[in-house]
Amino acid sequence: MTRHIDFYFDFTSPYAYLAAARIDTLAARHGREVRWHPVLLAALSEATGNKLAPFIPSKWNYVQKDLARAARRLELPFQLPPAFPQLWLNPPRAMLWIQQHHGDDVARAFARSCFKSAFGHGINIGSIDVVADLAARVGVDADGLREGVNSPAIKEGLKTGIEAALANGVFGVPYVVVDGEAFWGGDRLDCVEEALRAGAALAA
Amino acid sequence: MTRHIDFYFDFTSPYAYLAAARIDTLAARHGREVRWHPVLLAALSEATGNKLAPFIPSKWNYVQKDLARAARRLELPFQLPPAFPQLWLNPPRAMLWIQQHHGDDVARAFARSCFKSAFGHGINIGSIDVVADLAARVGVDADGLREGVNSPAIKEGLKTGIEAALANGVFGVPYVVVDGEAFWGGDRLDCVEEALRAGAALAA
Numbered sequence: 001m002t003r004h005i006d007f008y009f010d011f012t013s014p015y016a017y018l019a020a021a022r023i024d025t026l027a028a029r030h031g032r033e034v035r036w037h038p039v040l041l042a043a044l045s046e047a048t049g050n051k052l053a054p055f056i057p058s059k060w061n062y063v064q065k066d067l068a069r070a071a072r073r074l075e076l077p078f079q080l081p082p083a084f085p086q087l088w089l090n091p092p093r094a095m096l097w098i099q100q101h102h103g104d105d106v107a108r109a110f111a112r113s114c115f116k117s118a119f120g121h122g123i124n125i126g127s128i129d130v131v132a133d134l135a136a137r138v139g140v141d142a143d144g145l146r147e148g149v150n151s152p153a154i155k156e157g158l159k160t161g162i163e164a165a166l167a168n169g170v171f172g173v174p175y176v177v178v179d180g181e182a183f184w185g186g187d188r189l190d191c192v193e194e195a196l197r198a199g200a201a202l203a204a
Numbered sequence: 205m206t207r208h209i210d211f212y213f214d215f216t217s218p219y220a221y222l223a224a225a226r227i228d229t230l231a232a233r234h235g236r237e238v239r240w241h242p243v244l245l246a247a248l249s250e251a252t253g254n255k256l257a258p259f260i261p262s263k264w265n266y267v268q269k270d271l272a273r274a275a276r277r278l279e280l281p282f283q284l285p286p287a288f289p290q291l292w293l294n295p296p297r298a299m300l301w302i303q304q305h306h307g308d309d310v311a312r313a314f315a316r317s318c319f320k321s322a323f324g325h326g327i328n329i330g331s332i333d334v335v336a337d338l339a340a341r342v343g344v345d346a347d348g349l350r351e352g353v354n355s356p357a358i359k360e361g362l363k364t365g366i367e368a369a370l371a372n373g374v375f376g377v378p379y380v381v382v383d384g385e386a387f388w389g390g391d392r393l394d395c396v397e398e399a400l401r402a403g404a405a406l407a408a
Binding site: 047048049050051056058059061062065066069073166169170171172181182183184185187188191 | 253255260262263270373374375387389391395
């Protein structure tokens with residue numbers, strides 16, 4: 001049986017983009033599969049009472065440079081979408097619908113594609129048109145999706161997922177849990193890999 | 205002429221402890237000297253409007269584990285002082301006084317000793333008795349220091365230093381500036397080293 005690792009993210013987080021681009025490959029190297037959990041940073045921020053980086057001028061000035069530097073080190077393209085950040089509800093809701101109707105593999109492919117569009121190409125992925133188009137390209141029933149994202153069950157699903165994340169101690173993203181050990185931040189994937197290596201050694 | 209790098213820190217920051225233990229050696233490897241700038245996280249937190257980690261239960265729960273893990277990776281001892289955090293005004297004021305009366309080398313030795321006591325041995329370094337004792341051990345005139353830390357000039361010096369840090373965009377610590385490029389976080393020293401390497405290559 002494949003043991004999972006958990007990956008909490010928000011589609012609006014550029015640091016989550018940097019982690020999202022690598023996490024499945026990293027997990028696969030150690031025989032693991034990643035459970036992707038979309039959350040909303042806005043909700044986490046409300047829970048902690050702390051403002052997100054874009055709303056603190058000095059921090060945001062720094063973070064933009066740090067992101068460009070981190071992307072360069074990882075050899076990933078990076079640009080921010082216009083009018084960033086915005087509350088993107090369609091991508092996480094779409095992901096939940098895709099998980100239910102097309103399974104985890106397709107949902108992950110959709111999520112990676114969203115991140116690449118948003119922060120690799122600097123595209124605003126908030127609208128349902130963009131989301132449906134990205135979903136269609138990974139084989140999703142786009143008409144079903146357009147209907148589905150607004151269903152009460154999906155809206156409630158996102159809300160429940162966020163509550164579960166908060167209950168599990170998630171206060172920011174990207175947030176990865178490996179065998180009960182948590183790692184916060186795009187710059188902690190090296191530690192995640194160490195933990196996976198140690199976990200494999202234990203299981204052997 | 206030695207080109208400097210700038211290191212902003214607060215004696216109450218465990219992540220600054222992890223950086224403080226390495227930064228002078230790291231800089232020296234590249235022919236640089238470190239200018240240590242004590243600030244107060246409480247003042248930075250007031251400026252950004254965000255609470256510090258110990259005041260957000262889920263984050264603090266994580267950060268304590270992350271600190272223990274990071275210290276283990278760096279092979280540094282780590283423990284938190286009792287009743288942490290507290291506002292420690294004497295250590296930064298003492299450091300400014302020591303800089304003025306004994307020079308930068310002694311001040312840096314004092315600062316490293318403070319950090320080691322606080323987070324290597326878990327000692328509350330807030331009181332003037334502890335501070336004077338640590339200072340005496342690196343050759344400081346402890347009686348002069350006891351007088352000096354409460355002088356208006358030293359109090360004002362710390363305040364001015366914090367204002368300058370804020371004006372330079374410092375929003376958290378540890379915060380390192382190398383040739384105009386900023387690095388925030390104890391986990392960015394690898395990037396600092398890369399920047400120093402690149403700077404040396406440019407200067408060659």
